[in-house]
Amino acid sequence: MNVEPEPAISVRGLWKVFGPHPERIVGSPEAELSRADLREQTGCTAAVRDVNFDVAPGEVFVVMGLSGSGKSTLVRCLTRLVEPTAGQITFEGEDIVAADQARLRELRRHRFSMVFQHFGLLPHRKVIDNVAYGLEVRGMNKADRHARAHEVVELVGLQGYEQAYPDQLSGGMQQRVGLARALAVDPDLLFFDEPFSALDPLIRRGMQDEVLRLHHEVKKTMIFITHDLSEALKLGDRILIMRDGAAVQLGRPDELVGAPADDYVADFTRDVPKSHVLTLRWIARPPVVGEPLDGPELPATTIIRDAIRDVMHATAPVKVMSNGQLLGLVDHEDVLRVIAGEPQPVSV
Amino acid sequence: MTILTADLVPSSRRFDRRWSIPVVLVAWWLVWRFGFGTHNLPNGGPTFIQDWFLRIRNAADAGRDSSPLFIYFFNPIAKTTGSVISSMMSLTTNLGWTGITGIASAISLWVAGWRHGLLTAVGFISFGVLGLEAESMQTLVQIIVAVFLSLLIGIPLGVWAGVSNGFSRVVTPVLDIMQILPTFAYLPLITLFFLIGPASGTIATMIYAIPPAIRLTAAGIREVSTATVEASESLGATKWQRLTDVQLPMAKRTIVLGVNQTMMAALSMITIAALIAAPGLGASVISALIKLDVGAAFNAGLAIVCMAIVFDRVTTAASVRTERASRAGGAASQRTRLLRYGAGIGLIALGVILPGINRSLATFPDRWVHGTRNPVNSVANWTQLHWYGATSWLTTTVTHWLIDPLQSLLSNTPWPVVVLGLALLAYFVGGLRPAIVTAGCLMGAILMGLWPSSMTTLASVLIGALFTMIIGIGFGVWLGRSRMADQLIRPILDAGQVMPPFVYLVPCLALFGATRFTGIVAALVYASPAVIKIVAEGIRSVPANTTESAISSGSNSWQTIVKVQLPMARGMLLVALNQGIIFVLAMVVVGGLVGAGGLGFDVVNGFAQSVFAGTGLAAGLAIVFLGIMLDRITQSAGRSRRTTD
Numbered sequence: 001m002n003v004e005p006e007p008a009i010s011v012r013g014l015w016k017v018f019g020p021h022p023e024r025i026v027g028s029p030e031a032e033l034s035r036a037d038l039r040e041q042t043g044c045t046a047a048v049r050d051v052n053f054d055v056a057p058g059e060v061f062v063v064m065g066l067s068g069s070g071k072s073t074l075v076r077c078l079t080r081l082v083e084p085t086a087g088q089i090t091f092e093g094e095d096i097v098a099a100d101q102a103r104l105r106e107l108r109r110h111r112f113s114m115v116f117q118h119f120g121l122l123p124h125r126k127v128i129d130n131v132a133y134g135l136e137v138r139g140m141n142k143a144d145r146h147a148r149a150h151e152v153v154e155l156v157g158l159q160g161y162e163q164a165y166p167d168q169l170s171g172g173m174q175q176r177v178g179l180a181r182a183l184a185v186d187p188d189l190l191f192f193d194e195p196f197s198a199l200d201p202l203i204r205r206g207m208q209d210e211v212l213r214l215h216h217e218v219k220k221t222m223i224f225i226t227h228d229l230s231e232a233l234k235l236g237d238r239i240l241i242m243r244d245g246a247a248v249q250l251g252r253p254d255e256l257v258g259a260p261a262d263d264y265v266a267d268f269t270r271d272v273p274k275s276h277v278l279t280l281r282w283i284a285r286p287p288v289v290g291e292p293l294d295g296p297e298l299p300a301t302t303i304i305r306d307a308i309r310d311v312m313h314a315t316a317p318v319k320v321m322s323n324g325q326l327l328g329l330v331d332h333e334d335v336l337r338v339i340a341g342e343p344q345p346v347s348v
Numbered sequence: 349m350t351i352l353t354a355d356l357v358p359s360s361r362r363f364d365r366r367w368s369i370p371v372v373l374v375a376w377w378l379v380w381r382f383g384f385g386t387h388n389l390p391n392g393g394p395t396f397i398q399d400w401f402l403r404i405r406n407a408a409d410a411g412r413d414s415s416p417l418f419i420y421f422f423n424p425i426a427k428t429t430g431s432v433i434s435s436m437m438s439l440t441t442n443l444g445w446t447g448i449t450g451i452a453s454a455i456s457l458w459v460a461g462w463r464h465g466l467l468t469a470v471g472f473i474s475f476g477v478l479g480l481e482a483e484s485m486q487t488l489v490q491i492i493v494a495v496f497l498s499l500l501i502g503i504p505l506g507v508w509a510g511v512s513n514g515f516s517r518v519v520t521p522v523l524d525i526m527q528i529l530p531t532f533a534y535l536p537l538i539t540l541f542f543l544i545g546p547a548s549g550t551i552a553t554m555i556y557a558i559p560p561a562i563r564l565t566a567a568g569i570r571e572v573s574t575a576t577v578e579a580s581e582s583l584g585a586t587k588w589q590r591l592t593d594v595q596l597p598m599a600k601r602t603i604v605l606g607v608n609q610t611m612m613a614a615l616s617m618i619t620i621a622a623l624i625a626a627p628g629l630g631a632s633v634i635s636a637l638i639k640l641d642v643g644a645a646f647n648a649g650l651a652i653v654c655m656a657i658v659f660d661r662v663t664t665a666a667s668v669r670t671e672r673a674s675r676a677g678g679a680a681s682q683r684t685r686l687l688r689y690g691a692g693i694g695l696i697a698l699g700v701i702l703p704g705i706n707r708s709l710a711t712f713p714d715r716w717v718h719g720t721r722n723p724v725n726s727v728a729n730w731t732q733l734h735w736y737g738a739t740s741w742l743t744t745t746v747t748h749w750l751i752d753p754l755q756s757l758l759s760n761t762p763w764p765v766v767v768l769g770l771a772l773l774a775y776f777v778g779g780l781r782p783a784i785v786t787a788g789c790l791m792g793a794i795l796m797g798l799w800p801s802s803m804t805t806l807a808s809v810l811i812g813a814l815f816t817m818i819i820g821i822g823f824g825v826w827l828g829r830s831r832m833a834d835q836l837i838r839p840i841l842d843a844g845q846v847m848p849p850f851v852y853l854v855p856c857l858a859l860f861g862a863t864r865f866t867g868i869v870a871a872l873v874y875a876s877p878a879v880i881k882i883v884a885e886g887i888r889s890v891p892a893n894t895t896e897s898a899i900s901s902g903s904n905s906w907q908t909i910v911k912v913q914l915p916m917a918r919g920m921l922l923v924a925l926n927q928g929i930i931f932v933l934a935m936v937v938v939g940g941l942v943g944a945g946g947l948g949f950d951v952v953n954g955f956a957q958s959v960f961a962g963t964g965l966a967a968g969l970a971i972v973f974l975g976i977m978l979d980r981i982t983q984s985a986g987r988s989r990r991t992t993d
Contacts, residue, residue, distance in 0.1 A: 081578055109584030120579030124597045133593070134583035178579075185583065 007054035007090075008189060008221040009078065014051045014087030016073050016245075019044030026086040035244045047073040048084070049245040060215055060222045062236030064229065070245035071225045075191050078223065079112050080104055091189070109138045113182035114191040117198055119174045121166040127177050128153065128162040134185040145184075152180045155217075156210070172203035179210075183218070192224040196231070208234055229268060233257075233277055241265055254303075258282045275304040275338045283338060284320035284328030291329065292316040300327050304338055311335045368776040376769040380761040395797040402962030408540055422541045430547035433493055440485045443700060444710030445476050448485065450699020454692035456658075460665035462688070465695075471658035476712030479719040480629060480651045487618055487628030487655065490546060494553040494614045499607060502558045506565025506606070510599070511591065516566060523559045528979045530934035531556055531620050532951050533971040536964040539624050539955065549618060549626020556617040560609035568602030569595050601671040608663035615656055616848035620938070623955055629655075633850050637941055642858040643725030649851040650720060656847055728858040735859070743865045746811075751864055755807035759800050766803070767791065774977075778984025789977035796966040796973075798950060805936060805946035806974060808864055812871040812932040813925070819876050820924055824883020825909055828917075834884065841877035849874050849935050857942050867939020867948075875931035879924045886920025887913050926982035933978060937971055947971050 015026045025031055025044055039045055047070040055061040065071045076082035078089055080096060089096040091111070099107065113134065121130050128149050129136075135145035153162055156176045166174055175195055182190055192211075196204040208231060215222060226232050232239050233253040241248045241256065241264075249261035257277045260266035281300040287293060295316035298307055307330070311318050317331035412418050440448055449472040457465030475484035509516040535552055542548035572595050580594045596603075622630030629648045636645035703710035732739075758766060767790045775783035793802040827834045849870075856870040890913050898912045914921070940948020947967045954964015 076578075079582060081581055105584040105586065107584075108582055112582070114579070114582040116575045116579055116582075118573065118575040120573065120575035120577075122576060122580075122594060122597070124600075133580070137580070137583055137585040137589050137593075181579075181583070191582075 005057055008057045008059070009223075010054045010088075010090040011078070012052050012088040012090070014048055014074070014077060014089065015046070015085045016048040016070070016077050016082060017044050017046050017085045022085045046070075046245050048077060051087075051240075051242075051245075051247050053240055053247070053250055055221060055223060056237075057221055058219050059237045060224060060235050062224045062226060062232040062239045063242060064226055064232040064236075064239055065242035066227055068244075069242040071227075071242050072193055073245075074242070075114075075193055075223060075225050079108060079114065079191065081114075109134065110185065111188045112191065113185050113187040113189075114193065115175070115178045115182045115195040117194040119166070119171075119178045119198075121174060121177055121181075123166050125165075126162065127158065127164050127166070127169070130166065130177050131180045131184050134181055138185070149180070149184055152184045155183065155214070156180045170203075171199050172207060175199065175207060176210075179214075183214070183220075188221065190220050190222045192222065192226075194225050194227065197227065204231075211235060229272065233272065241268070254278050254282060275308070275335075278304050278338065280304060280307055280318075280320045280330055281322065281327060283330055283334050285330070285334065287317075287329050293319065293329075295319055295329070297321045298330075304335065308335055308339075369773060372769055372772045372776070376761065376765060377757070379765045380757050383762055383765070394795065397795055398797050398962040398966045400962070401965040402959075405540060405958075405961045405965070412543075425551070426542045426545075426547040429493065429497075429550050430545065433489055433546045433550060436489045436493065437486065440489060441710075444703035445472075445481055445712045446699040446702045446709060447696075448488075448699070449473060450695040450697075452658075454695045456662045457688055457692045457695070460662045460669060464662045464665050465692075467661055468658050471654045474654045475651055477716060477718055478647055478651050478654075479717040480632065480648060481712045483627070483629045483632050483648065484651055484655065486546075487615075487630065487652075490550050490553065490618050490621075490626060490628060491611065491614045494550045494557055494618065495607075495611050497550075498554045498557040498561050498610050498614065501554075502561025502606070502610065503565050503603065505558075506562040506603075507569060507591070507596075509562060509566035510569025510595070511587075519562065523563060525976070526555070526559045528930050528975045530937050530971050530975060531617050532934070532937045532940075532948060533968045533975070535621070535624050536951060536954055536961070536968040539961075540965065544625040544955065546626050548624055549621035552621050552624065553614050553617040553626075557610045557614040560613055561606045564606030564609060565599070565603050568599030568606070571602060572598040601667050604663065604667035604670050608660065608667060611659045611663055612656065615652070615659060616850075619652055619848045619850045623941075623952060630848075630850060633854070634941065637853060637857065640857065640862065641721075641725070642728040642854060643721035643723075645854040645857070646724045646728075647719050647721045649854050652848055652851055657843070731858065739859050743860050743863055746865055746868075747863070750811050751807060751868070754811060755804055758807050759803035763794065763799060767794075770977075774981045774984075778981055782980045782984040785980045786977050789973040792973040793970045796970045798947065798963070798967055798970045801945070801947045801950050801967065802970050802974060804864075805933075805948065805971070808868050808871070808936045808939070808944060808946060809929065809933050809974070809978065812868045812875070812936055813929045815868070815872045816875045816879055816928045816932055817925060819872065820879030820883050820928060821914075821921070823876070823880045824924070825887055825913070827880060827884035828887025828913070829909075837880075841881055844873075844877040849938055852935065853938065853942055862943030864939075864944045864946075866942055867936050867944030867946075870939055871932040871935035874935040875928045878931060879928040882920055882924035882927060883917070886917030886924070889920065890916045922982065922985055925985075926979065929978045929982055930975065933971070933975055947974070 015031075017023075017025045019039075020043055022044055025038070025042060025046065030038060030042055031046070031049070033041065035046060049070075051074060053061075063071045063074060073082055077084040077087075078096070080099075084097055087097065091107070096104075096107070122133065125133070128146060131152055132140075132145040132149040135148060140148075150162065153159055156179050158173065158176050158180060161169065161173065166177065169177065175198075178195065196207045199207060211222070211224075212235065214220075224232075224235055226235075233256075236253060238250065238252055239256055240250045243264055249256060249265050251259075254277050256265060257269045257272050257274055260269055279300060280298055280302050283304065284300065293316075295314045295318050296310060297319045298310060298321065300320050300322040307318065311330055312332060312335070317329040320327045320330055408418075412423070443451070449469055452472050453465045453469040456468035475481050505519065509519050531552075534555060538548050538552045538555075542551055576594055576598065577590060580590050585593065618626060618628065619630030619633060622628065622634045625631075629652050632648035633645050633652070636642075636648060761769075767787055770790060771783045771787040774786040790802075793799060796802075823837065827837055852870045852873045853866070856866045856873065860866040860869060894916065895908060895912060898908050903911065936944065937946070937948035937951065940946055940950070940952050947970050950960075950967030951964050951971070953960045954962075954967065
């Protein structure tokens with residue numbers, strides 16, 4: 001195995017409790033209570049409970065949960081828009097929780113930026129000045145920041161609208177402005193707080209593709225909050241599922257669908273077309289005695305959907321390979337069973 | 349605290365409330381019937397507070413030139429304000445009516461556009477036409493100074509209250525109290541520190557005009573969407589950058605609305621401040637009211653209304669414009685902007701140069717003056733002559749059947765029974781806290797030595813509030829149910845709300861003479877617009893499908909109103925009652941000027957005769973007590989009802 005790269009951001013034991021004297025909750029027996037019981041007994045609400053994860057550089061890390069699961073609070077804790085109650089957030093070896101206000105501002109101005117659900121644009125400023133706002137608060141002069149803003153406006157496909165005001169744009173275009181504003185400061189880490197949930201489904205899909213394209217082009221590390229599973233599966237390299245403030249499962253999309261950690265996640269992922277998410281690894285089976293082993297080879301990371309044609313055309317079962325080793329076989333029957341939505345034999 | 353008091357009330361409260369209030373009333377009536385006139389505080393109660401106030405007043409008068417508090421604090425304030433006002437007054441004289449009209453129109457043109465520039469010109473010329481050029485300018489100057497200073501203090505405080513929860517918690521209850529105080533109540537206190545005159549008039553006006561500036565600025569800052577504030581924070585903006593780049597620009601519209609409210613408050617207060625010798629239109633109204641010269645009072649009132657309309661329209665338009673301009677959609681082109689600026693400068697130049705060419709142009713030409721005094725007086729005389737039967741019948745009927753009995757019940761029952769009775773009523777309406785507040789406030793009125801006056805005022809307020817609610821619910825339901833009625837009546841209500849309260853006294857005086865009833869009618873006219881609007885709002889906020897389901901199950905209009913819409917609008921009805929009763933109190937005390945008696949008369953008399961200065965101060969405090977009592981009872985009624993739902 002190759003050496004794990006140092007994580008872009010690392011979160012350990014993160015808590016956020018709202019209410020009177022929240023600090024007394026963490027580490028006390030009450031921390032074990034359910035959310036409702038905790039509120040009943042202490043008047044406090046644990047929005048984020050003991051969350052741990054690392055995000056690799058260049059990764060798209062998705063945090064998914066229903067409303068009230070604490071995902072938005074979690075992402076706000078990472079940049080301390082909301083002050084965490086306990087825990088460590090390490091960014092390039094520096095503990096963000098310990099940073100003072102000046103240092104925090106410095107980080108926000110140069111290293112982080114965020115895209116918001118309701119855009120948060122300044123209605124009294126033109127698109128170009130909205131995009132340049134992050135550079136303006138840094139103190140960059142007007143000519144420089146406009147030059148940079150023009151580049152970014154082009155990157156998100158808003159050229160021609162520089163002089164428009166936010167109210168004159170559609171929701172999707174407003175969010176492009178929000179995206180451009182976040183990209184303009186050339187951050188190392190981009191946070192997205194349900195950026196597309198206020199948009200129409202068609203526009204939403206377009207914006208998701210836009211994010212994938214931008215990720216491909218600028219290769220930023222992204223932490224993306226959503227309540228939409230299909231969005232999470234589409235964008236996320238890895239997904240963290242949250243429920244009632246706690247992490248339920250962390251894994252690649254195929255891991256969540258193929259091996260849900262509990263009934264909650266299973267329930268969530270039940271309607272996902274498995275052939276669109278699972279890879280051949282998940283359905284490869286040991287050869288049956290006498291089965292022909294001269295079929296075509298496919299890598300284990302191939303998504304089933306992409307393998308359908310090959311499997312159906314092959315005269316013999318397809319050989320699923322991983323690092324040059326035979327992992328197992330997949331034939332017509334196996335693929336059809338996935339597509340028909342039959343329960344899969346769990347194979348981890 | 350409300351939740352606490354609600355818990356203290358026994359759980360069988362529904363039963364209690366149904367029977368307890370009639371029981372208290374009947375018991376009270378029996379005591380009144382058989383204990384008539386006993387223990388009812390000879391001479392109105394103890395007078396030591398009034399004597400004490402008088403001594404303070406005299407000590408203040410004596411120390412005005414020696415005490416450091418006066419030399420280094422109050423006197424400089426009064427002196428600076430006074431000299432600013434007098435130098436601005438001489439400036440207006442030098443500019444002449446053309447200069448003032450030119451400047452005012454130009455400013456309106458710049459901030460609010462062509463139409464409002466024209467409106468301003470017409471409004472300012474109307475002052476001269478009414479023959480009140482000088483008085484109008486005096487009022488104008490005092491308003492400008494008061495509004496300027498109010499905004500200078502109010503906007504920064506409002507910004508502070510907008511960004512700091514701690515400061516907001518401190519300042520909100522203070523503003524609440526300031527808002528329920530009838531303007532009359534603190535005039536005596538102002539004169540204690542600043543004597544009478546334009547300076548103290550302006551300072552009193554500021555006290556009244558600052559709260560809306562603070563409130564609306566804070567509201568504007570708080571309304572800014574959290575997403576935008578968070579976005580700027582996430583980009584590393586400092587608090588100052590957040591304020592100047594995000595919060596202030598986005599709150600601009602609401603802040604300008606605050607300027608509008610501040611101006612309207614200042615205008616209504618500066619006319620009342622005429623009682624403490626602030627010169628201007630208010631003084632004309634008062635001297636006319638005292639002489640029962642309806643025509644002259646109407647004429648001056650008309651000038652006040654013209655000024656109110658100009659201020660209101662221009663600042664409202666400016667507020668809408670700020671919003672549109674800042675969001676650019678409707679921003680004017682470069683050319684029209686230049687044209688506007690050019691025209692404005694031209695207007696000013698013309699206005700200022702004209703009197704320079706010919707000094708006689710500085711004063712408004714006499715042959716253009718067409719005051720309304722004489723025609724109005726003949727209309728008033730005709731009305732009094734021909735309607736005398738109807739109006740005097742109305743006055744005597746209401747006085748005989750409502751005002752007299754209630755006043756007798758309040759002031760001829762032994763006072764401990766009145767205190768107990770009102771406290772019990774407050775308890776059954778709202779719980780323990782309002783009951784304690786009620787008892788405390790009534791004891792306060794006794795301590796002031798003004799029990800009979802307080803009871804006179806209270807009787808008028810209760811009857812005024814009753815009429816106001818009847819009218820308010822009647823019209824409110826109509827407006828709430830019919831869009832056409834709303835479109836027809838609402839502009840009248842809007843206009844009614846911008847008028848300073850003094851103006852209402854004039855027609856009432858013409859119709860009903862100098863009686864208690866006049867004060868009540870004026871209060872009714874003054875309070876109704878707000879109450880009607882709130883009731884209409886409540887009716888309209890009943891969900892359409894609830895009304896529809898009532899109609900589809902066969903309710904007729906009356907059943908729909910009584911069984912569905914009014915019960916569902918109960919919360920708003922109680923808000924309307926609260927607002928109505930506070931408005932009525934404010935106007936009833938002003939009615940003291942025209943023979944309504946009570947605390948208002950005591951206040952006015954305190955200004956007129958220095959031996960009664962102590963009584964005036966005490967009356968001001970007694971009004972405060974009544975205001976707090978009525979406010980707490982009606983507010984708690986709204987709350988406790990809601991908690992039992």
